Each structure stands twice: as C-alpha cells, then as structure tokens.
Amino acid sequence: MDESGTPATTSADESEKRKKRGPVGERMGIVEQTRLAPEFVAEIEKYYKYQDDVDKLVDRLEVVLQNNGAILRLGNIECDEKMDPYEIFAQNINAFRSFHTENTRAPLVEAEAVVKCLAIMNREMQAKGRRSIRKMRRFVTHEQLAMIEAQKKLMQTRDTMDAARHELKQTRTTEMVEEKGKFYERMVSEFDQQAARVAAFAEHLPIDKEEHQKELFEVC
Structure with missing residues (x-):
C-alpha cells in the first residue's frame, strides 16, 4: 500500500493502463501534438468494429421481428x-x-x-x-453516442493540454512558469481522466459481449 492508502497492486494496474493509453509526442506545426498510444487506439478500434457488427446484427433481427x-x-x-x-x-x-x-x-x-x-x-x-435484444439495441444507440461524445471530449482535452504545454515552454519568468505549470498539470490530469473514461468502454466490452450472447439465445 502506498502513502495515499491505495493498494500497490491497484496503483500498478492503473499505471499500466495509463501507459497503454498514454501520450506519445508528435510535432504538428508549432504546437507539439500528443498522439495516443497505439495500444489504446487499437482497443478503441476493436470496440467500434464490434459495435458495427452488433449494429448489423440488430438490423437483421429487427427485420425478422418486423418487416415493415x-x-x-x-x-x-x-x-x-x-x-x-x-x-x-x-x-x-x-x-x-x-x-x-x-x-x-x-x-x-x-x-x-x-x-x-x-x-x-x-x-x-x-x-x-x-x-430480448434491448441491451444490443441500447449498445448501438445510447452507448455509441456516449462513446463518440467521450472520444470527442478527449480530443478537445488533448488539444487544450498541448496548448498549455506549448505556452509553458515559451514562458520565461519564474512567476509565469509556476502559473502555467499548474494549469498544465491540471490539463494533464483532465486528459488522463477523460482517457480513462474512453478506455472504460473498451474495458467493459467482454461483459457487453456476454450479455449480447445471452440475448441471442433468448431471441432464438
């Protein structure tokens, strides 16, 4: 257990997750843009691929139930x-x-x-x-919109964080360094929190799949 009272294993797990979704620097024009870790992007792509598959499946099941x-x-x-x-x-x-x-x-x-x-x-x-298919229908409507919104907010947070880092690098006075530094730290924290929210969708995918399989057995 660390000094904050958090079990060491939990802190290690969270640290590992942050590494997977963590930033990789890439210069885009004047401001160096944070590029999401490839592993994090791959997990999000898997999520969207599954969501697309479920969307097609729901369409077919709905046509069986109602052909109008x-x-x-x-x-x-x-x-x-x-x-x-x-x-x-x-x-x-x-x-x-x-x-x-x-x-x-x-x-x-x-x-x-x-x-x-x-x-x-x-x-x-x-x-x-x-x-029987209510969870799948919700997954391709409400969950999809929530994921898109969370990812959009993540990109906005990243841009704000990158701009804050750029301003910090350009600062010359000690007073401004302290002020810009605190703001940058806050933006990094917000970025990590938003990245965790996005990652939670993909991390919950195994449970989603299990629930959808149960629904398929019910409707069949």
Missing part, C-alpha cells in the same frame, strides 16, 4: 394498436361478412378468429423479441 421498414425507422418493433397486418386482415374479414348471407358466414367467422389469434401471437413474438 417504416415502423423500424421510427425505432419501433410493434405496430400501433389495430395496425398489425393480421389485425387489419381480421377487420377486413369482418367487413366482408356483411356481403354474405347468415348461413354462409360461419367459415368467415372461423377465419376471423384464426387471424385474430395470429395477430395476438405476432404481437407477443415482437414484444418478446424487443425485450
């Missing part, structure tokens, strides 16, 4: 009330009965009952399927 593209584009799986094709078919059969005599309506009554049962089964199947 207009409904899927609204982000829904089930149709609005009384708008399921089977429900509309049952309504049409009911309307068609009025054109038949009383003694010839029995087959139409039976057909309507069967189609209504199919409508119920179809809605139940769609509802079960939607619940």
Whole structure:
C-alpha cells in the first residue's frame, strides 16, 4: 500500500493502463501534438468494429421481428394498436361478412378468429423479441453516442493540454512558469481522466459481449 492508502497492486494496474493509453509526442506545426498510444487506439478500434457488427446484427433481427421498414425507422418493433397486418386482415374479414348471407358466414367467422389469434401471437413474438435484444439495441444507440461524445471530449482535452504545454515552454519568468505549470498539470490530469473514461468502454466490452450472447439465445 502506498502513502495515499491505495493498494500497490491497484496503483500498478492503473499505471499500466495509463501507459497503454498514454501520450506519445508528435510535432504538428508549432504546437507539439500528443498522439495516443497505439495500444489504446487499437482497443478503441476493436470496440467500434464490434459495435458495427452488433449494429448489423440488430438490423437483421429487427427485420425478422418486423418487416415493415417504416415502423423500424421510427425505432419501433410493434405496430400501433389495430395496425398489425393480421389485425387489419381480421377487420377486413369482418367487413366482408356483411356481403354474405347468415348461413354462409360461419367459415368467415372461423377465419376471423384464426387471424385474430395470429395477430395476438405476432404481437407477443415482437414484444418478446424487443425485450430480448434491448441491451444490443441500447449498445448501438445510447452507448455509441456516449462513446463518440467521450472520444470527442478527449480530443478537445488533448488539444487544450498541448496548448498549455506549448505556452509553458515559451514562458520565461519564474512567476509565469509556476502559473502555467499548474494549469498544465491540471490539463494533464483532465486528459488522463477523460482517457480513462474512453478506455472504460473498451474495458467493459467482454461483459457487453456476454450479455449480447445471452440475448441471442433468448431471441432464438
């Protein structure tokens, strides 16, 4: 355990993670730009690749559950009330009965009952399927946006940190060195924290994969 009370193994693990996502200097114009460590970039690319694969899988599963593209584009799986094709078919059969005599309506009554049962089964199947893939659907919508936003903020933090380092190097007075130095240290800390947030998405990927596999078994 170190002086701060943090177990040594934990500090070592965090230090190793920082090395993996840590900066590598690369001069871009006047300001030296921090380039993310290759290992860190590789993990992020793996995350996006998996996310793209899940996105395609969700699209295919949704088409199985609901083949009306207009409904899927609204982000829904089930149709609005009384708008399921089977429900509309049952309504049409009911309307068609009025054109038949009383003694010839029995087959139409039976057909309507069967189609209504199919409508119920179809809605139940769609509802079960939607619940089964909810984590995958969230992964390719909410999680994707959160990851993009976190990475965007990381790049902004990096640029601020690089600018602060450049200003520190240009400073000549002791007073300004101290002021610029403190600001640079704060920016480095913010960069590390934001890099950790981005890395957390990739580090959580094994758990995401396990949850998605369970959902696939449920929907199948």
